Amino acid sequence: MKRLVLTALLAAGVAATALAPPSAHADGKEQYVPLPTYRVGPYASSGTLWWAGTLDYFRYINEVEGGINGVKLKIEEFETEWSPDRTVEVYERVKNGKDGAPVAFFFTHGTPASYALIEKGAADKIPLIDPAGGRTESTDGTVFPYAFPLLFNYFSQASVGINYIAQKEGGFDKLKGKKIVTVYHDSAYGRETQAAVNLLAKKYGFENFQIPVADPGNEQSPQWRQVREIKPDWVFLRTWGVSTPVAIKTAQRFGIPADRIIGDVWAGSEADVIPAGTAAKGYQALAPYPGGPNFEIHDRLRKAILDTGKSDLKDKKFFGAVYYNIGLINAVLAVEALRAGQAKFGNRPLNGEEGRWGFEHLTIDDARLKEIGFQGLLQPIKLTPADHEGGGAARIQQWDGEKWVLVTDWIQADRDTLRPLIEAKAAAYAKEHSITPRSPTAEN
Amino acid sequence: MNLFLETLIGGLLAGTMYSLVAIGFVLIYKASGVFNFAQGSILLFAALTFVTLLEQGLPFAAALAVTILILILGAILIERTVLRPLANRSPMTLFMATLGLSYVVEGAAQGLMGAQVHALDLGIEDVPIFIGDVLISQFDLVAAATAVALALVLALLFNNTRIGISLRAVADDTRAALSIGINLNRIWQIVWAVAGIVGLVAGMLWGARQGIQFSLSLVVLKALPVLIIGGFTSIGGAIVGGLIVGAAENLAETYVGPYIGGGITPWFPYFLAIAFLYIRPAGLFGERTLERV
Numbered sequence: 001m002k003r004l005v006l007t008a009l010l011a012a013g014v015a016a017t018a019l020a021p022p023s024a025h026a027d028g029k030e031q032y033v034p035l036p037t038y039r040v041g042p043y044a045s046s047g048t049l050w051w052a053g054t055l056d057y058f059r060y061i062n063e064v065e066g067g068i069n070g071v072k073l074k075i076e077e078f079e080t081e082w083s084p085d086r087t088v089e090v091y092e093r094v095k096n097g098k099d100g101a102p103v104a105f106f107f108t109h110g111t112p113a114s115y116a117l118i119e120k121g122a123a124d125k126i127p128l129i130d131p132a133g134g135r136t137e138s139t140d141g142t143v144f145p146y147a148f149p150l151l152f153n154y155f156s157q158a159s160v161g162i163n164y165i166a167q168k169e170g171g172f173d174k175l176k177g178k179k180i181v182t183v184y185h186d187s188a189y190g191r192e193t194q195a196a197v198n199l200l201a202k203k204y205g206f207e208n209f210q211i212p213v214a215d216p217g218n219e220q221s222p223q224w225r226q227v228r229e230i231k232p233d234w235v236f237l238r239t240w241g242v243s244t245p246v247a248i249k250t251a252q253r254f255g256i257p258a259d260r261i262i263g264d265v266w267a268g269s270e271a272d273v274i275p276a277g278t279a280a281k282g283y284q285a286l287a288p289y290p291g292g293p294n295f296e297i298h299d300r301l302r303k304a305i306l307d308t309g310k311s312d313l314k315d316k317k318f319f320g321a322v323y324y325n326i327g328l329i330n331a332v333l334a335v336e337a338l339r340a341g342q343a344k345f346g347n348r349p350l351n352g353e354e355g356r357w358g359f360e361h362l363t364i365d366d367a368r369l370k371e372i373g374f375q376g377l378l379q380p381i382k383l384t385p386a387d388h389e390g391g392g393a394a395r396i397q398q399w400d401g402e403k404w405v406l407v408t409d410w411i412q413a414d415r416d417t418l419r420p421l422i423e424a425k426a427a428a429y430a431k432e433h434s435i436t437p438r439s440p441t442a443e444n
Numbered sequence: 445m446n447l448f449l450e451t452l453i454g455g456l457l458a459g460t461m462y463s464l465v466a467i468g469f470v471l472i473y474k475a476s477g478v479f480n481f482a483q484g485s486i487l488l489f490a491a492l493t494f495v496t497l498l499e500q501g502l503p504f505a506a507a508l509a510v511t512i513l514i515l516i517l518g519a520i521l522i523e524r525t526v527l528r529p530l531a532n533r534s535p536m537t538l539f540m541a542t543l544g545l546s547y548v549v550e551g552a553a554q555g556l557m558g559a560q561v562h563a564l565d566l567g568i569e570d571v572p573i574f575i576g577d578v579l580i581s582q583f584d585l586v587a588a589a590t591a592v593a594l595a596l597v598l599a600l601l602f603n604n605t606r607i608g609i610s611l612r613a614v615a616d617d618t619r620a621a622l623s624i625g626i627n628l629n630r631i632w633q634i635v636w637a638v639a640g641i642v643g644l645v646a647g648m649l650w651g652a653r654q655g656i657q658f659s660l661s662l663v664v665l666k667a668l669p670v671l672i673i674g675g676f677t678s679i680g681g682a683i684v685g686g687l688i689v690g691a692a693e694n695l696a697e698t699y700v701g702p703y704i705g706g707g708i709t710p711w712f713p714y715f716l717a718i719a720f721l722y723i724r725p726a727g728l729f730g731e732r733t734l735e736r737v
Contacts, residue, residue, distance in 0.1 A: 040551070042658045044559035186707035212707035216662050218654050219461075219709065221454050221581075222697035228579075229447065242659040245561075249653060253572050253581050271561040275655020279570065314558070 029067070030074040031338065031349040032101035033058065034094035036109050041081030042216075043241060045271045046323045051077065052312040053327020056305050057297075059312075061335055064304045068338050069347035074101050080109075087113035088120070095124050095352075104338060104355030105129050107330065111189045114138075114147065119433075121146040126352040127359055131330050132157070132265045132288055136192055140426035141360060141388040142437040146352075148359055148388045150333060151381060152288040154189075155196035155422065156392040156413035157264050160286055161236050162200045163411050164262065164396055169233075176205035181227050183220075183247060184238040186212035189266070193238060195425075196418055203417065217243025220250045228254040237263045245275035252279035258399075259284065265394070269322035273399045280399050284407070287397040288379065289329050291404035293320025296373035297328060322404065329378050336372075337362045360385045379410050386440035389415075450578045451698045452691055457584035459670075459690020460591040464646035465663055466670040466682035467594065468639045473676045474615045475635040476527075477535050481542040484664035485549035486640050488656075490515055491647025492553050495562040495656045508644075515640035523633045531628070550661060562656040566648060587649050591686070594645060595679050598638070602679075607634055615677070669713035673720045675730025684728060689713045 035054065038047040058073050067073065076098065080086035087108060097103050105127040108114040114134040121128040127146050128134070134149030152160075165180065166172045182197060184190035194210060201208035209230055211223050217239060224247070227235065235256060239247050244267040251261060259282035263272065268285025276283075292298075298320055305311050306319060318324055341350045341358025350358060363382045369375045383390035392413040397404040430437055465487065472480040493514055497507035526541050570583040602608035613621040614631050622628055647656070650663050666689065674685025696712045726732045 039559065040554055042662070044554060045561045045657055048559050212705065214707035214710045216659050218650070218659065218663060219458055219666075219693075221458055222451065222694050222701070222709065223706075225447070225451060225454070225698060226702075242654050242657065246654045249570055253570055253583075254579065255572065271655075271657075274563045275561050275657070277563055277565055315560070318560075 029071050029349065030099075030101040031068070031071050032074050032076070032094070032097045032103050033334070034090065034098075034103065035075060035077050035107060036080045036087045036090045036113070037077045038080055038082040038109075040079065041083075043082045046269065047082070048314070049318050049321050049323035050327040050330075052314075052318070053324040053329075054331045055312040055327070056301055056310075057328050057331035057335070059310055060301055060305055061331075063310070064300075068335055069342050071338075071342070071347060071349055073335075074098070080113075082110055084110065084112040084116045088116050091117055091120065091126075095126055102349050102351045104341065104350040104352060105334060105359065107334070108134070111135070111192070112187075114149075115188060118144070118147055124352065125356070127356045129330075129334065129359070131333060133189070136196075137422050137425035137429055139387065139389045139422050140437075141385045142440050143426040143430045143435055144388065145385070145438065146356060148383075150359075150383070150389060151329075151379075151391045152265065152286075152394060152413075153389045153392070153422075154192035155418045156389065156415065157286055157394070158193040158196040158236075159200065159392075159413035159415075159418060160394045160411050161262050161264065162197070162204070162206075163414065164284075164286075164408070165234050166204070167408075167411070172204055178206045178233040179209065179230055180206050180234045180236060181209040181211060181230055181232040182236040182238060183211050183213060183223060183227065185217065185240045185243055186214045187240075189240060190238050193264075195421055197236075199417065199421055200414075213239060213243050213247070215243070216241065218246055220246055221253075224250045224254040224256070227251070227256060232256070233260070235261045237261050237267050239263075240266050244272040245280070248273065248276040248283055249279045258282040262286070262396075265289070268397065268404075270318075270404075271323070278401065281401040282398065284396055284398045285404075286394040287322070287404070287406065288391070288394040289322055289326045290377060290395050290397055290406055291320065291322040291325060292377075292406070295320075295377040296370075296375060297332075297377065300373050301328075325377060329374070332372060332374060332378065333362070333364075333381075336364055336368075359383060360388070362390065384440065385438070446577045447698070448695075450580075451694050453578065453580055454584065455691035455694030456687050457581065457588050457690070458694065459686040459688065460588040460683070461584070461646075461649060461686070462663075462666045462670050462689055463683045463686025464587070464591045464594065464642070464649060466667040466674065466686060467591075467598065467679055468642040468646065469664075469667055469671055470676060470679055470682050471598070471635050471639045471642065473671075475611055475631060476538065477615075478538040478542060479676070480639070481539065482546035482549055483639065483643060483667070484661035485546040485553070486515075486518075487643035487647040487650075487664065488658065488661040489518075489549050489553040490640055490644035491564070491651045491656045491660055492557045492562070494644060494648065495564050495651065496557045498564075499562065511644060512641055515644060516637045519636035519640055520633050522636055523629060527632050527636075528629055546661075550658070554658065559658065562651075564648065564651045564656055566652045568652065570653070583653065590645065590649065591683060594642065595683050598642075598679050601638075607631075611635060665710070666713065669717035671727070672717035673727055675727030677731045678727070678729035681727055681729030689716065692716050 037051045078090040108130045111133045114130040129148050131150040132152040136154045138144035138147035263285035273280035337358040340361045341354050345354045379391045379393045381391040392415050393410040396408040398407045468483045494511040568586045572579045610626045670685035670689050674681030693709045693712050697709050701708050
């Protein structure tokens with residue numbers, strides 16, 4: 001009797017499998033999206049919110065919109081603790097896709113990993129996506145077809161910072177003779193803006209001081225003593241992790257007012273200012289990823305994802321936090337690039353080469369921003385085969401002691417001034433690696 | 445001259461913050477001869493527990509008391525599950541056990557209390573005080589006073605109480621201490637609990653400055669050169685070592701840093717520690733070990 005029941009169950013199982021509608025992936029309708037993430041370790045406080053934003057948006061696309069033109073996103077996370085060697089390992093494991101679902105791009109989620117993977121990505125023809133990060137010269141897509149320092153590269157970050165200071169001072173001519181100190185995380189990330197600031201200092205005549213803070217930066221008295229000796233007009237803060245709140249508090253101790261300090265993208269989240277307490281009140285930061293939970297996309301997510309209990313966010317008070325919004329924006333950039341690729345190659349999962357084409361033809365104008373609910377949260381963006389950044393603007397947000405308040409509209413970087421510097425660095429890389437730059441019009 | 449004085453005084457005061465962290469290591473090393481790799485994780489766990497309880501609405505004193513209770517229970521648990529089964533094993537085995545323990549404690553801290561950054565306001569203003577033209581941090585003054593007070597309390601505990609004398613006996617000769625009836629397990633429990641409480645004090649002060657988050661566990665990186673310079677077995681040595689490291693790294697960053705690219709504070713204390721290893725391998729106040737070979 002027992003054997004009979006088992007046989008019946010087995011037969012029913014086989015029949016159910018045979019009669020069931022084919023799965024999405026059996027249909028070739030899944031796009032594999034591997035995500036190297038860091039939910040534990042030193043940077044977990046940023047990571048947990050970032051991936052919540054990314055996953056919530058991808059879930060919204062899959063469940064509310066039925067995927068991208070019917071192609072569902074198959075997400076898989078890999079814990080790296082923000083370690084580049086682990087990210088390289090993840091890349092090697094996922095670059096050929098999974099269960100027939102191809103990879104169209106790979107989020108590196110960190111400048112060190114972008115540096116480590118740049119040659120592998122080119123060899124494997126997998127686009128490496130690192131919005132507001134990555135190797136700045138890879139903005140030149142003629143030399144770096146598979147690297148995308150999307151949205152807001154480091155040179156643009158420096159330029160927007162200087163442009164905002166000029167705006168506050170009453171014009172670029174007022175910059176002459178001003179003292180601007182950059183306090184930076186002593187790493188590839190921290191040093192990445194130096195060439196741009198040097199160039200802008202020559203152009204506008206301000207005095208440029210660069211002071212490094214070594215990782216992790218939990219004691220910065222010597223650095224801020226030097227800053228105090230300089231008596232700066234402005235401080236550009238390019239720190240990361242714990243070095244930001246320590247910098248803000250130490251600056252206060254040495255009499256540098258918070259509203260004369262402008263943090264860059266990675267020094268401008270809630271995690272950077274809350275630990276600094278009242279010392280952070282008035283502190284300003286570049287915001288290509290503005291904070292706030294009241295943009296149109298948040299209403300849509302609140303209704304479809306948050307209120308239905310499908311959000312990855314453990315604590316809803318962080319809905320709309322800067323890192324959550326970073327996750328949303330990075331996810332929408334990927335989704336829109338896949339749409340662009342599908343428009344050329346058909347509504348099906350894309351491979352790396354097709355993904356690159358999609359990113360290189362990514363255009364999100366005001367009308368599209370409104371349609372997808374990102375107006376005010378994301379800047380208009382247009383990439384080309386020669387320009388892998390595409391945006392180059394940020395708003396400025398100011399910490400009022402409790403929340404970030406947006407104090408400007410989008411401020412555009414001086415990309416025309418910076419482009420020759422990017423091309424020179426890209427040309428040097430091309431020479432060193434025997435790369436023949438492709439024609440910028442070849443892919444149109 | 446003002447800059448030199450300010451840098452020197454600021455460095456000495458900052459150094460006491462390193463001493464606070466180093467004292468936790470000294471306690472366990474004195475009792476068991478083991479470098480406790482998990483001290484940073486315990487510091488993080490203690491501070492995170494305290495701030496989480498505060499955020500749950502507990503008054504300051506109650507949150508402090510509950511955290512201390514949890515640390516005592518944790519010390520008993522560690523002694524029973526990690527140290528007791530490994531009794532009489534080599535110091536290297538015990539060291540590796542503390543290495544594993546550090547990951548367990550870190551994981552437990554983040555798993556139970558989350559990975560977000562917490563602000564901690566101890567009510568100590570981090571604003572400058574001027575003595576003449578010399579700027580001194582009020583926060584650093586409080587931290588220095590705390591470190592000195594803690595060192596005095598621990599000195600009283602270990603010199604004038606039965607527990608302290610037992611601990612010194614265990615540190616001097618474990619077998620002889622056991623033969624006269626000293627309960628080694630209880631001593632280890634007490635020492636780990638006290639080291640946890642010292643970690644809590646250090647975690648609160650460091651946390652008030654930089655926020656309570658995972659990177660708090662990394663402040664112990666500064667403790668190693670302090671211990672090498674001051675000696676692994678002396679609380680006074682931890683204080684002096686902290687002062688030397690704090691002053692040296694501040695002066696080096698200010699006067700040497702600009703000529704070699706700056707950002708030298710993380711490695712300069714280790715450079716100094718290596719120099720001390722050549723001159724005094726046991727540190728300034730550490731006990732020299734003589735072994736028959």
